[in-house]
Amino acid sequence: MALPKLQRLWLCEAVRLREEHAGLLEDSEANRRAQAAGGDLASRIETRALLLAERDGQRQAQRHWLQGARLALLLLGLLALASGAGLAVAALGDGQTPVNVFWALGSLLGLHLLMLLGWVVGLLFGGGHGAALGRIWLWLSEKLARDSSALHTGPALVLLLRRQRLNRWLVGMAVHGLWLAALSTALLMLLALLSTRRYGFVWETTLLGGDTFVALTQALGALPGLLGFPVPDAATVRASGDSPLPLESARHAWAGWLIGVVVLYGVLPRLLLGLVCLWRWRRGVAQLQLDVDLPGYGLLRERLQPNSERLGVCDAEPAQLYQVQSAAGVDASSGALLVAIELDDRRPWPPVLPKSVSDAGIIDSREQRRQLLDQLTRFPPARLAIACDPRRSPDRGSLALLAELARCAGSTRVWLLQPPPGETLDSERLGDWHKALDQLQLAHHGSSPLTWLETGHD
Incomplete structure (x- = not known):
């Protein structure tokens, strides 16, 4: 079976879980073929597991689970695209009223920054596998598989990845990819709305002074300014506190500042973190090995590398x-x-x-x-x-x-x-x-x- 390494080890874990719950399967033919194939104990366990998985339908269940995972990711991706477009429309409105730039910025990046902070905290202290979007994706994948043989398929993948601490990177790729899709769509919709409608920008306050908004605007725009995005000067910021400035240069400065902040604090972090997760995932998968010291595999040592072979069938033949x-x-x-x-x-x-x-x-x-x-x-x-x-x-x-x-x-x-x-x-x-x-x-x-x-x- 020309399967990728991860799928082979995944099937080994699924067979191990099944035998852990239901007892050893009838495996005389699979053991004989594994012994004939040769290799070390890990190779023989893998050969045996692949033969049993193909025979008993677990390979087909794995294919169904993967199809369900892709479908679930597609559905979540479509939801992310719709959410990103909705964020941009909600942030700018219909153009009939001035846009409060800080309310718009909060609408575009507020939830993203909170979820990003939660992911970082989970990565540092909780293993990184508790992201809500990741849990929803795995749950939806299992539901869409709709295969009675897939009882141990999802749990086997989770256990295999958690044992090697790869679940954080798989979930991270999914989470950052979905947020990247949402924020990229929001950015494109933002560009489309700013290109086809005339918006005026203001900021409003009751307690804070104008200097606070000047400092905040310039602090947020410092890094985007290094990339060439415009930043409103202090006079423009103070003048925008009462009513939107009719000057075209002021509108361009506020619009460029808003786009730059979304790019630098929204799109780029998700893109970079997604690439880091992809790199760590590929590196971890390349280092994956079968743990032959697990209790379920210890029972197979004598069957696959026997000192003396015993005759007879121990289990009922399916x-x-x-x-x-x-x-x-x-x-x-x-x-x-x-x-x-x-x-x-x-x-x-x-x-x-x-x-x-x-x-x-x-x-x-x-x-x-x-x-x-x-x-x-x-x-x-x-x-x-x-x-x-x-x-x-x-x-x-x-x-x-x-x-x-x-x-x-x-x-x-x-x-x-x-x-x-x-x-x-x-x-x-x-x-x-x-x-x-x-x-x-x-x-x-x-x-x-x-x-x-x-x-x-x-």
Whole structure:
């Protein structure tokens, strides 16, 4: 599975949480493939988890969760754009009355500065994962996923990121990105309104003097002034306290000052902080590693790196185990193999085989089954024919073995043997075989597949 590193570790955590709540899954095939893939314990745990996640639907649940997260971010982004436009319109009004510059500035940047201060405090003292917008985004992502298999998907991501302290940077990217969208929209709307309407600017006070507003205006405009934005001089500020000045230069100075303050104290901080969060996020993801010391992974050490292998199945086998995936088969496969399952002693076996076809014998015991599956995992055949006696019922164990064998071969056919002379097949039982094999999507025939095994065609 060519998945990004974060998604692979995310699935490992989801499988670990599931097994922590429900007990170890039936994982004999996944363990066998993980052992065949080799590598250290972390690599084997990851291979096992990816196989189980694909089998049990958690990979599909992860895709649904990611789709929900993107949709949630899109909805919040649209809300941010609408809010930014609304802030600009509310700050300037309809142009019929003078604009109180400090009320307008408070409308544009007041909530932004409070939320920014809250994010910084949370980052320093609370881990940075308590931002309201971030919590809303994660909650909405889970709701939009709408997948019954996604029970552990969201919590697994939160635990994985919190363990590595990456949640603050993920939430930070989302929060600063949404605020950047809102403030950028407000800035564009501000420019559009100031370009198409005539506004007069005033400041009003009952308790404070004019010198206070002069100092405040020049202090706020000092940094924007370094970037080339105009700053009203002291005379313009004092004259604007009674009524809006009719001079065009005064209107331009106030408008440029307002735009500069929004850019410098609104747009730029969010942009810079968003880039910092993105940098820390990418750096943290690159350093992510699977923590094999977690209790759930400690139980897998003997299964994936055993000193001695134990036979037997500890858990009930789920129905999904017996499904042959549409992408079944292996790339590095060669040769042809014939194997039989549970044939009685009265039937002569094997038939005369071409030189290019190998005989794997008759599988009767669990030990023979394990040995054959280990062999096929390491040396998968290009063509595999499985002989079955349709006089027996297609029980769950036989179907499980057929599915496991088929997943270890490039192409598989089931040979439903004809009855010995003097006996007939039960039509109802034969129909059960056909139905079960069709559900497994395995090709089946009542005639000999030796020509197909030898040549690859009929």
